[in-house]
Amino acid sequence: MKALLNLFKLRIGVAIALTAVAGLMISPGGQIGGWQAAVLTLAVLLSSSAAGAFNQFYEVDLDARMGRTSRRPFVTGRFRHHGGWLALIVALTGIAVAAAWYAANALAALYTFLGAFVYAVVYTVWLKRRSAWNIVIGGLAGSFAVLAGAAAVQPALSVEAMLLAVVLFLWTPPHFWSLSIVCRDDYAKAGVPMLPVVRGERFASWAIFLHAVVMVGLSLAIAAWSPGWLYFACAATGGGLLVSRTIALLRAPGRATALASFHASLVQLSLLLLGTIADAWMRNAMA
Ligand code: HEM
Numbered sequence: 001m002k003a004l005l006n007l008f009k010l011r012i013g014v015a016i017a018l019t020a021v022a023g024l025m026i027s028p029g030g031q032i033g034g035w036q037a038a039v040l041t042l043a044v045l046l047s048s049s050a051a052g053a054f055n056q057f058y059e060v061d062l063d064a065r066m067g068r069t070s071r072r073p074f075v076t077g078r079f080r081h082h083g084g085w086l087a088l089i090v091a092l093t094g095i096a097v098a099a100a101w102y103a104a105n106a107l108a109a110l111y112t113f114l115g116a117f118v119y120a121v122v123y124t125v126w127l128k129r130r131s132a133w134n135i136v137i138g139g140l141a142g143s144f145a146v147l148a149g150a151a152a153v154q155p156a157l158s159v160e161a162m163l164l165a166v167v168l169f170l171w172t173p174p175h176f177w178s179l180s181i182v183c184r185d186d187y188a189k190a191g192v193p194m195l196p197v198v199r200g201e202r203f204a205s206w207a208i209f210l211h212a213v214v215m216v217g218l219s220l221a222i223a224a225w226s227p228g229w230l231y232f233a234c235a236a237t238g239g240g241l242l243v244s245r246t247i248a249l250l251r252a253p254g255r256a257t258a259l260a261s262f263h264a265s266l267v268q269l270s271l272l273l274l275g276t277i278a279d280a281w282m283r284n285a286m287a
């Protein structure tokens, strides 16, 4: 069971599903029933999990060469690496996309598919081993989770939803470049061209800081549309924490400051998503 949860990267799947719920809740107007929202959320979770399993299926050679990933089930031999897994992954993705279509609409289904496609194929297969731009383009995967939720409510996307999708796009690089400073030696050894490996820690720290500042600024600006004070308070608290950690990273680039910045990115996103959901829920309850 633990190996299965590891294979399907469930914690990340839950974060992606929460992102879809935030996209759904931030979209004003429109009507969607509780069961439809629940099915769509589970569809995004399933699609993300299938993509996570594909990532491990495809990267078994790479995972074996890195400390952090060397205990994954295909590496240890806990799961045998054979084509049956690929069939399961394709079937799960198909079920997820069909469920999103059934519960919501074709556009929500398309975004549910594109999120998994960007992560599994564009990032994992095409870019990860070839280009330092891997994470920048891969960041679109998170944006598609926002769009899947938003399109379920209203296929014509609201400004709030589009801005939140841009926030997710800008969030991913600081999130992952921080971790790749921590694991820089592993990535260098495995020959993966992550930004800190290719351009060094100082350059990567500047890239992290600049992305974080623009992303946090944009997340605050969203409050000029429908989100209210609760959203703003959560965005400001998490944003303040993240920016302060990225400044510390800039002052002293290294593993400890990078790990603090990675953790801050998780706290900031969690606060932003929960703030979005709680704020919309409160406004709906009072309306
Ligand atoms: C291409 C884009 C992304 C890359 C390359 C990336 C990479 C990673 C990596 C390598 C980890 C460490 C996991 C581990 O220890 O095995 C991680 C953790 C995490 N990521 Fe991302 N991430 C990306 C996008 C996202 C997005 C869009 C979200 C959420 C919306 C997210 C949420 C999380 C969470 C919650 C964790 C911590 C959970 C855990 O430790 O298992 N990530 N990420």
Ligand SMILES: CC(C)=CCC/C(C)=C/CC/C(C)=C/COP(=O)(O)OP(=O)(O)O
Residues within 6 Å of the ligand: 009, 012, 016, 044, 045, 047, 048, 049, 051, 052, 055, 059, 069, 111, 112, 113, 114, 115, 116, 119, 128, 141, 142, 144, 145, 148
């Ligand atoms: C709408 C929808 C379904 C979106 C899904 C998008 C998705 C699953 C994004 C997650 C990206 C992610 C966890 C990358 C891990 O990087 P990595 O694989 O390089 O990390 P590793 O070194 O741990 O394998």
